[in-house]
Amino acid sequence: MSQWSGGEETWGKAYDSRLMRRLLGYARAHAWAVALGVLLALLATAAELAGPYLVKVAIDEHFTQATRFVQRPAGAAVPEDVPVVRWREVELVRVRDANAAGLLAAWSDAARYTVVRDGPQLALVEGDVPRDAEGTLVLGSDGRGVFRTADGAALPAHRLSGEEVLALWAPTIQAVLRLAGWYLAVLVAAFALGYSQMLLLAGVSQRIILRLRRETYAHLLRLPLAVLDRHPTGRLVTRVTNDTETLNEMYANVLVNALKDGFMLVGIIGVMVALDWRLTLLALSTVPLVLGATVWYRRTSRDAFRQVRQLLSRINGALSETLSGIRVVHLFHRQREQYRRLEAINRAHFTASLRELHLTSLFRPMMDFIYALGLAALLWWGGGAVVRGAVTFGVLYAFIEYLNRFFQPINDLAERYTILQQAMASAERIFQLLDEPNPLPDPPDPVPLSRVRGEIAFRNVWFAYRGEEWVLKDISFTVQPGETIALVGATGAGKSTILQLLCRFYDVQRGAVLIDGVDVRRLRQADLRRHIGFVLQDAFLFAGTIRDNIRLFQEDVTDEAIERVCRAIGAHDFIARLPGGYDAPVLERGSNLSAGQRQLIAFARALVRDPAILVLDEATAHVDTETERLMQEALLKASRGRTTIIIAHRLATVRHADRILVLHKGRIREMGTHDELMRRGGLYRTLVELQARQEQLGGA
Numbered sequence: 001m002s003q004w005s006g007g008e009e010t011w012g013k014a015y016d017s018r019l020m021r022r023l024l025g026y027a028r029a030h031a032w033a034v035a036l037g038v039l040l041a042l043l044a045t046a047a048e049l050a051g052p053y054l055v056k057v058a059i060d061e062h063f064t065q066a067t068r069f070v071q072r073p074a075g076a077a078v079p080e081d082v083p084v085v086r087w088r089e090v091e092l093v094r095v096r097d098a099n100a101a102g103l104l105a106a107w108s109d110a111a112r113y114t115v116v117r118d119g120p121q122l123a124l125v126e127g128d129v130p131r132d133a134e135g136t137l138v139l140g141s142d143g144r145g146v147f148r149t150a151d152g153a154a155l156p157a158h159r160l161s162g163e164e165v166l167a168l169w170a171p172t173i174q175a176v177l178r179l180a181g182w183y184l185a186v187l188v189a190a191f192a193l194g195y196s197q198m199l200l201l202a203g204v205s206q207r208i209i210l211r212l213r214r215e216t217y218a219h220l221l222r223l224p225l226a227v228l229d230r231h232p233t234g235r236l237v238t239r240v241t242n243d244t245e246t247l248n249e250m251y252a253n254v255l256v257n258a259l260k261d262g263f264m265l266v267g268i269i270g271v272m273v274a275l276d277w278r279l280t281l282l283a284l285s286t287v288p289l290v291l292g293a294t295v296w297y298r299r300t301s302r303d304a305f306r307q308v309r310q311l312l313s314r315i316n317g318a319l320s321e322t323l324s325g326i327r328v329v330h331l332f333h334r335q336r337e338q339y340r341r342l343e344a345i346n347r348a349h350f351t352a353s354l355r356e357l358h359l360t361s362l363f364r365p366m367m368d369f370i371y372a373l374g375l376a377a378l379l380w381w382g383g384g385a386v387v388r389g390a391v392t393f394g395v396l397y398a399f400i401e402y403l404n405r406f407f408q409p410i411n412d413l414a415e416r417y418t419i420l421q422q423a424m425a426s427a428e429r430i431f432q433l434l435d436e437p438n439p440l441p442d443p444p445d446p447v448p449l450s451r452v453r454g455e456i457a458f459r460n461v462w463f464a465y466r467g468e469e470w471v472l473k474d475i476s477f478t479v480q481p482g483e484t485i486a487l488v489g490a491t492g493a494g495k496s497t498i499l500q501l502l503c504r505f506y507d508v509q510r511g512a513v514l515i516d517g518v519d520v521r522r523l524r525q526a527d528l529r530r531h532i533g534f535v536l537q538d539a540f541l542f543a544g545t546i547r548d549n550i551r552l553f554q555e556d557v558t559d560e561a562i563e564r565v566c567r568a569i570g571a572h573d574f575i576a577r578l579p580g581g582y583d584a585p586v587l588e589r590g591s592n593l594s595a596g597q598r599q600l601i602a603f604a605r606a607l608v609r610d611p612a613i614l615v616l617d618e619a620t621a622h623v624d625t626e627t628e629r630l631m632q633e634a635l636l637k638a639s640r641g642r643t644t645i646i647i648a649h650r651l652a653t654v655r656h657a658d659r660i661l662v663l664h665k666g667r668i669r670e671m672g673t674h675d676e677l678m679r680r681g682g683l684y685r686t687l688v689e690l691q692a693r694q695e696q697l698g699g700a
Helices: 017-025 029-062 095-101 162-222 233-275 277-324 326-331 336-389 393-411 413-434 495-502 523-530 546-551 559-567 572-577 595-607 625-638 674-680 683-700
Strands: 068-071 085-087 090-094 112-118 121-126 135-139 144-149 154-159 456-464 470-479 483-488 510-514 532-535 613-617 645-646 659-664 667-672
Touching: 017 233, 017 510, 017 559, 029 162, 029 233, 029 393, 029 532, 029 674, 068 095, 085 456, 090 095, 090 162, 095 667, 112 135, 112 674, 121 135, 121 162, 121 336, 135 154, 154 336, 162 233, 162 413, 233 277, 233 393, 233 413, 233 625, 277 326, 277 336, 277 393, 277 483, 326 336, 336 393, 456 495, 470 495, 470 510, 495 613, 495 645, 510 625, 523 532, 546 559, 546 595, 559 572, 595 613, 659 674, 659 683, 667 683, 674 683
Parallel strands: 483 645, 483 659, 532 613, 613 645
Antiparallel strands: 068 090, 068 112, 085 090, 112 121, 121 154, 135 144, 144 154, 456 470, 456 510, 659 667
C-alpha cells in the first residue's frame, strides 16, 4: 500500500539533503552547462570584488599621498615606466615613483621638493616637508615666498600656476584615468558575466522543470485507476503545475544566486584577510549575531509559513468544493452559510499571514542593525588606525565597501529561505508521486494480441476495492464471440466493477478474467484496450472539435470512418446543424452540448475503431426517447459480429440481449434470456415489474 497521502499539508524538513541530492541529480544531464555557469559565477565574483580594490589603489596611491618630488640629476637614467615632469626647466620625479624604481638611494644628494597647500593656494617648497609637518606658507605678489615650519626653519616656496599644476599632476591624472577605465571595464565585465551566468543557469533550470513536469505527467498517465481513484483530481493537478513551478523558483532564484553568493562571501573574506587581518576580525565580529538571528528566523518562520500554507490549502479546498456544488448551494439557498464557512478559514489565514509578514519584516531590519554595528566598529577602530598611520584610508574604504557587499546576500536570506521551504515541500510531494508504484504493470513477456475473436470468460472471480469487503464473490460466466449480454441489478451489485476488471483497470484478488482464453494480466494493457470500445454513463469530452473528440487525436482514423459511424448511430444530423459541422468547437467537458449529444459523440468514439468488444455502461441514460430508439437500432447493427456487454438501468433496453445476468450483492443470481427470466419469476421479473410500476406512476 502506498504511503502517499497526496495532501496539500505535507511538510517535511526545511532542508532535506536527500531531496536536494535528488533535485540536483536532474542537473547531471546539463553538467557542462552547470560547469560553465560555475566558471562564469567565479569570474563575475572576481570582477565585482575588483571594483573596491581599484578604488582603494586610487585613494592610497594617488589621492592621499603627499606630493613630493626629487630632482633628476643631469644625465641620470630613468626607467621608461617612471614618469618625469618638468617645472621651470627642472626635471622632477615623484618620490613614490622613484621608490618604485629604486632610484632614491642612488639620488641621495638630489634636491627635494614638496607641494603644500594654504587654503586655495598651492606652492612648491624647495625641501622635503614631512607629511604631518605643520607650517605657514607666505607668498609674495610675484609668487615667491617661504614656508616656515613649526621649528622655525624657512624653506623657499613658489606659487604654482594652473599650467604648472597640470604639468606636475599629469602622471597622476593619467594613472587615475587608467584606474577609472579599469573600474568601468570590471563593471561591464561583472554585468556581462553575471547576465550570462544567470541566463545559462536559468535555462538549465527551465529544462530541468520541463523534464520534471514531463515525467510527472507521464507517470500520472501510466498510473492505473486503482491509484488515481484514491486521490483528489485537484491535488494531482497541483503536483504537475504548482509544485513544479515552485521547484522552478528554487532552481532559478535560490540555487543560481546561492552559487554566486557563496563565491562572493568567500571572496570577500579572502580579500579582507589579504588587506588586513585585524580589520577582518573586527568587520566579521558580528557574524555570531548574524548566525543567531538566522537560526531564530528559521525556527519561527517555518512554523508560521507552514500554518499559512495549511490554511491556504483549506481555502482552496473549500472554494473548489463550493464551486463544484454551486447548483446545490443555490437550490438550497446556502450562500450565506458557505460564505461564513470560507470567511472563518480566510480570517485565520489573514492572521497567520500577518504573523509571517511580521517575522519577515523584522528579519531585514535586524540584519541592517547588525550591519550598522559592524560598520560602527570598523569606523571606530579603523578611523583611529588611519590617523595613526597603521592603516591607509583606501584600505578602510575597501573594508566598508566589502562589508556592505557581505551583508547583501544575508539580507536576501529571508526570501530565499521561504522559497527553499516551499521547494522542499513540493519536492517531497512530487517525488512521492513519482515513486508511487504501478500495481498493474504490464507483464515482462506479454502475449501478443493482434486479432481478437471476442470470447470473454470470468472464472471464479473475487474482487474487493478495500481489504476483504468483497464487491464480487465467485463470479463465473462466459461470453461467446459475437454474443450480446446484459448486466442488471440494483446499485452496488457489482455491474460496473465487472467492466473495470475486463479492461484491467483493477486486478482480481482471486480467479481470472480471460480474453480469447488468455488471462488479461498476461496482455499489454494498450493491446487489450485497443480492442475494447467503452461508452461510459457520463460522457467526457475534451476541449477541441467534435472531430477530434471522435478521433481522439488518432490520425489513422479517417474522416470518412467518422461520418459513417455518426450516420449509423444517428449523430450526423445534429452535428451537421452545428456551425462548422464536425469541426464545431467543443468547450471544456463538452459544456456547450447537451447530455444526449455528448453521449452520441462518446458512442461514435467507441465504434470508430471497429472494436471486437463493445462495452456500454448506461450509455443511453442521458438521451431522449427518440435518440434512444435510434441508438438501440444502431446498437443492433453495431453489435453484429462483435461481443457486446451492456449495463442498463432501464431494463426495457436490454430485452434483445442474448443473455441477461442478474447480479445481487456481488453474486450472479440469475442468467438467461428476457423471456426465460420472466417465466422463471425470480429477481429479474421482480425488477422488471417494479420498474414498470415506477414508470406508470411517473407518467400518471
